[in-house]
Amino acid sequence: MKQNASKYIGGLLLLLSLGACQRTFVASPSLTTTDVPVDTAIMADPQMEAKIAPYRQEVSVKMSEVVGIAPNALQKGDYESPLANFVTDLQIIQSKPLYSKPIDLSLTTNGGLRVPLPEGNITTGHVFELMPFENELVVLTLSGESVKQLFDYAAEKKFVAINNSTYTVAGGKATNIKINGKPLDVTQSYTLVTSDYLAGSGDGLAMLKDPVKYEKVGFLLRDAILQHIRQLTAAGKPVTAEVQNRVTILP
Amino acid sequence: MKRRDFLRTTAVGAAGISLLGVPFSAAAAQSITLTILHTNDQHSRIDPIPDDGRKYGGMGGMAKRKTLIEQIRQQEQNVLLLDCGDIWQGTPYFNFFGGELEYKLMSEMKYDAATFGNHDFDNGLEGLNKMLPHASFPFLSANYDFSKTILKNRFEPYKVFEKQGVRVGVFGLGIELQGLVGDNNIGGTVYNDPVAVAREMVQELRDKQKCNLVVCLSHLGYKYDNEKIDDLKLATQVEGIDLILGGHTHTFLDEPTLVKHDSGHETLVNQVGWSGIYLGRIDFSFNKTTKKRTDMRTALLPVNIPVTTS
Numbered sequence: 001m002k003q004n005a006s007k008y009i010g011g012l013l014l015l016l017s018l019g020a021c022q023r024t025f026v027a028s029p030s031l032t033t034t035d036v037p038v039d040t041a042i043m044a045d046p047q048m049e050a051k052i053a054p055y056r057q058e059v060s061v062k063m064s065e066v067v068g069i070a071p072n073a074l075q076k077g078d079y080e081s082p083l084a085n086f087v088t089d090l091q092i093i094q095s096k097p098l099y100s101k102p103i104d105l106s107l108t109t110n111g112g113l114r115v116p117l118p119e120g121n122i123t124t125g126h127v128f129e130l131m132p133f134e135n136e137l138v139v140l141t142l143s144g145e146s147v148k149q150l151f152d153y154a155a156e157k158k159f160v161a162i163n164n165s166t167y168t169v170a171g172g173k174a175t176n177i178k179i180n181g182k183p184l185d186v187t188q189s190y191t192l193v194t195s196d197y198l199a200g201s202g203d204g205l206a207m208l209k210d211p212v213k214y215e216k217v218g219f220l221l222r223d224a225i226l227q228h229i230r231q232l233t234a235a236g237k238p239v240t241a242e243v244q245n246r247v248t249i250l251p
Numbered sequence: 252m253k254r255r256d257f258l259r260t261t262a263v264g265a266a267g268i269s270l271l272g273v274p275f276s277a278a279a280a281q282s283i284t285l286t287i288l289h290t291n292d293q294h295s296r297i298d299p300i301p302d303d304g305r306k307y308g309g310m311g312g313m314a315k316r317k318t319l320i321e322q323i324r325q326q327e328q329n330v331l332l333l334d335c336g337d338i339w340q341g342t343p344y345f346n347f348f349g350g351e352l353e354y355k356l357m358s359e360m361k362y363d364a365a366t367f368g369n370h371d372f373d374n375g376l377e378g379l380n381k382m383l384p385h386a387s388f389p390f391l392s393a394n395y396d397f398s399k400t401i402l403k404n405r406f407e408p409y410k411v412f413e414k415q416g417v418r419v420g421v422f423g424l425g426i427e428l429q430g431l432v433g434d435n436n437i438g439g440t441v442y443n444d445p446v447a448v449a450r451e452m453v454q455e456l457r458d459k460q461k462c463n464l465v466v467c468l469s470h471l472g473y474k475y476d477n478e479k480i481d482d483l484k485l486a487t488q489v490e491g492i493d494l495i496l497g498g499h500t501h502t503f504l505d506e507p508t509l510v511k512h513d514s515g516h517e518t519l520v521n522q523v524g525w526s527g528i529y530l531g532r533i534d535f536s537f538n539k540t541t542k543k544r545t546d547m548r549t550a551l552l553p554v555n556i557p558v559t560t561s
Contacts, residue, residue: 034533043315045318055297059347134373
């Protein structure tokens with residue numbers, strides 16, 4: 001008991017001495033609850049719901065707006081696909097008014113295109129599902145050597161689609177590479193439009209890192225896709241893309 | 252749940268107060284409780300995550316969070332509600348309305364302060380400027396220098412909140428924007444070294460502002476395996492922060508991480524994932540009696556260690 005008392009005094013002295021050196025006692029820790037789940041058991045606040053409702057309504061109207069019609073679904077596939085060809089084509093077309101110089105190549109990957117575009121009505125919501133990220137279009141100026149590496153990577157991995165070019169896959173390597181109908185010249189540099197995500201070596205595209213030049217188009221990829229589909233619709237055209245055998249695979 | 256273990260230690264801490272010679276219940280009656288609620292990386296998740304089989308389906312939702320916060324406010328006198336950035340980007344609400352609804356709802360929930368994440372720059376400085384009138388809470392940013400931008404003089408580095416005489420200093424730190432945000436969206440924003448800035452903040456808040464608790468709202472990220480500054484490195488390199496609330500890395504922690512300094516001072520680091528799936532809650536108690544005996548100076552006693560006498 002006596003020992004306890006001295007312990008108390010000791011404690012008091014310690015605290016006082018701490019006070020004396022101006023270290024006020026502060027936080028006695030009483031962490032009663034941390035990380036409270038916001039789960040389904042909690043009722044939504046009605047006033048907040050009322051504030052959200054008109055916005056939710058507008059989102060729903062905007063997302064269900066039909067922007068175009070696809071006679072056939074645009075699917076993904078190896079090397080090239082209707083979906084990849086559609087997107088890489090429009091990347092060049094939609095960049096042109098903003099990027100005044102010529103663009104030699106256009107690139108996407110299957111990972112960059114989240115879901116196929118369905119047959120029938122294409123809504124804003126479908127385009128958001130296809131491209132949920134805020135990736136923006138960039139134009140890279142690449143050395144001929146980097147371009148060669150890019151084609152080899154595409155030949156090996158199958159999920160990279162490179163537009164405005166043809167090549168032959170032989171033994172996992174790209175051969176007979178033609179850009180705009182002309183054979184690849186490794187001493188020349190080429191411009192390539194893609195998303196900033198892929199340009200930042202997303203999907204393992206390390207050869208795109210450190211390009212000769214990196215220029216932003218100033219257009220989000222999703223907005224480019226939406227605008228392209230709207231323009232097609234305005235011109236009375238459907239949303240289509242063909243697989244034109246840009247890539248030849250040798251056994 | 253692992254978190255409960257962490258709380259048990261704290262009960263011992265409370266017992267430490269009783270060493271003052273008053274029974275624990277009396278000590279408790281004499282203490283001031285501060286409840287810190289926090290979110291990070293909300294990513295425009297206005298509505299709950301769609302309950303379609305995906306992970307965390309049905310969880311989150313700002314209207315539900317409001318209910319939860321209101322319940323806590325009814326039970327607790329001293330609540331601080333804080334956010335660590337990336338309020339924006341992730342649902343069409345942001346794409347269509349530019350962040351207006353996020354700010355309005357956070358104002359409705361009565362957030363006390365927030366700091367910026369990289370995605371809060373997604374519509375550039377103009378986009379941010381346009382939405383600021385919808386936010387009734389301040390944005391705190393100590394290491395972004397906006398002085399050469401249209402946002403000059405719009406933000407304070409820190410804010411001191413006083414709750415029943417307990418002074419809580421809160422400051423904000425943002426991540427290096429280069430590489431994460433396009434140059435046109437960064438504009439003239441200058442990023443300054445978080446460690447140097449945090450040291451200045453600690454000095455200012457502890458010595459000049461006489462704060463009892465120093466809280467950092469960080470969007471640096473919890474932990475990287477390289478040289479990049481993160482919350483754990485910050486906690487280690489800067490002494491004197493009591494609590495670092497983090498974001499960016501979308502980290503779910505079983506319990507807050509405790510970083511101990513040689514002096515015995517401890518820094519608590521916490522982060523609550525993303526999308527408002529959880530609301531972080533940390534309660535601190537402050538002893539009224541001892542506070543009265545001294546000047547209001549900084550508290551360098553450990554936050555989570557029992558006050559022992561031997």
